[in-house]
């Protein structure tokens with residue numbers, strides 16, 4: 069009996085100890101789970117309520133520039149709602165004890181913009197405000213962006229966005245991007261001429277979105293193509309771009325050392341802090357004294373970004389202006405906003421050329437191989453995977469690339485005879501059937517024999533000079549080096 073009781077007590081103790089251990093383990097697991105949950109990155113919070121109360125307090129020493137602008141894009145968008153299309157935010161200021169957002173319009177108001185200011189003045193953030201709000205208020209059919217960076221990783225997230233016409237993030241891609249812009253201006257010129265529209269604003273075709281080009285540091289372009297080439301490129305592009313629906317936003321630490329000719333095409337100067345007053349006039353068109361006469365604080369008199377006064381600018385347009393402070397967009401909020409924007413459809417990767425000179429070499433090498441294969445073997449070469457997966461712009465900036473391109477084009481030219489005229493059946497079709505139907509690729513290649521321009525080709529085959537059909541023609545011609553348009557950069 070006693071034995072049984074002792075056994076039962078022992079069993080009870082054993083069970084209690086087991087339950088206790090189990091509970092401890094559960095507690096431990098729960099603690100681990102909480103830690104694990106905390107380390108999972110949470111989704112970015114939605115933009116804060118638009119009805120935030122902004123304090124009408126100006127930043128000391130910065131004129132009317134608001135001390136604490138909103139830190140999300142929501143309040144900006146609310147203000148832009150009342151503005152006509154293509155309006156952009158330029159910064160916040162205080163007047164009559166109220167808070168205002170200064171806006172501008174890229175049609176009929178501002179043409180090109182120069183954003184200047186020493187390191188950390190807030191140039192990239194100012195441009196981010198402009199591009200994000202444009203993208204969030206316009207479709208990719210209305211606005212496209214070309215972003216030429218090379219400074220860092222700030223603009224990486226834009227590459228796959230439907231609004232992005234071209235994004236160059238490495239210094240090595242800059243010359244190529246410049247050549248593309250020249251080619252795009254020429255393409256637009258031809259389209260407008262054909263449609264008998266004297267300028268982009270009058271064009272009704274619906275296939276030419278406004279192209280806003282952002283250059284994050286002008287010096288990097290100078291490093292890429294040299295000072296002389298850069299000056300002539302800027303002179304040509306900035307003078308002509310406006311009529312073709314292209315707007316430039318050029319950022320640089322200090323515009324003093326750049327040619328004054330293209331600077332005369334700038335209609336809005338957005339000038340941030342400068343350490344020397346000799347930089348005031350080149351970056352704003354007015355001296356500190358002239359600015360002071362208009363109650364404006366000159367760049368050299370602004371509080372320094374190193375004292376926590378980033379994002380403060382003096383805006384100068386047509387001899388007048390205002391001091392403002394931009395909204396500071398955090399990386400998290402930028403990513404949240406980017407997530408709201410439509411992505412590029414997968415197939416469009418073929419339509420929007422996005423490759424570096426290095427990739428160009430790869431494509432050109434492939435072309436060369438295809439051409440040689442076809443000539444040597446006389447057999448039908450298989451389309452190259454690399455080539456079929458990408459579009460290609462023929463404009464390339466380096467001499468080496470140009471020479472290679474010439475060779476590649478000659479070797480790959482399906483209409484060049486080897487020993488005898490090769491029939492068009494031996495041509496390597498550059499795109500998969502589902503991207504551009506094989507039958508259409510063959511028709512385009514065949515028709516290229518007898519016309520002198522892509523536009524003419526498109527008219528003959530499809531009785532149009534725009535839309536998807538022209539994109540087919542352009543991409544097939546680009547890929548095979550047919551009816552090439554010439555680049556001006558670097559020559």
Ligand SMILES: Nc1ncnc2c1ncn2[C@@H]1O[C@H](COP(=O)(O)OP(=O)(O)OP(=O)(O)O)[C@@H](O)[C@H]1O
Pocket residue numbers: 185186187188189190191192193194219321373376377378379380393394395396
């Ligand atoms: N509107 C703003 N309000 C407060 N701080 C700002 C604002 N804009 C920028 N800053 C501060 O300045 C820093 C640098 O901003 P940004 O990268 O836009 O400057 P930048 O002029 O492009 O610099 P750099 O020429 O060195 O690339 C930000 O990380 C932020 O700390």
